[in-house]
Amino acid sequence: KLINALFSHSAHGRVGGIVYQTGPGGQYARTHVPQRYKPSTAQRQQNYFFGVAADAWRSLSDEEKAELNTRASKINISGFNLYIKENIQHP
Structure with a gap:
């Protein structure tokens, strides 16, 4: 759980290799995982x-x-x- 991520109340999106999101438990950050395969x-x-x-x-x-x-x-x-x-x- 993040508090004041990127000095903001609601950071979301990707910055560098980190993705900021909001879920049921609050805000969190995860590493960006690129799509492995192109959709058929x-x-x-x-x-x-x-x-x-x-x-x-x-x-x-x-x-x-x-x-x-x-x-x-x-x-x-x-x-x-x-x-x-x-x-x-x-x-």
Whole structure:
């Protein structure tokens, strides 16, 4: 746990080889570990589809989100997760 990391109340991001983050237990620092492998074409495609669906969720009205949240509560997930499940394109 960090106190006043980088002389700030909420340091986050990477400085040199150290990454500052905030988690459930408070702020912490860890070493930066570069990505070992590039995502495959299928992974990049799936990430794109997820992003498109997430953007579409943000454009829904409050009423539409409330209806999805109501339906989702019956199966113990969030309205966002239900929307993604129903609207993401699978390859």
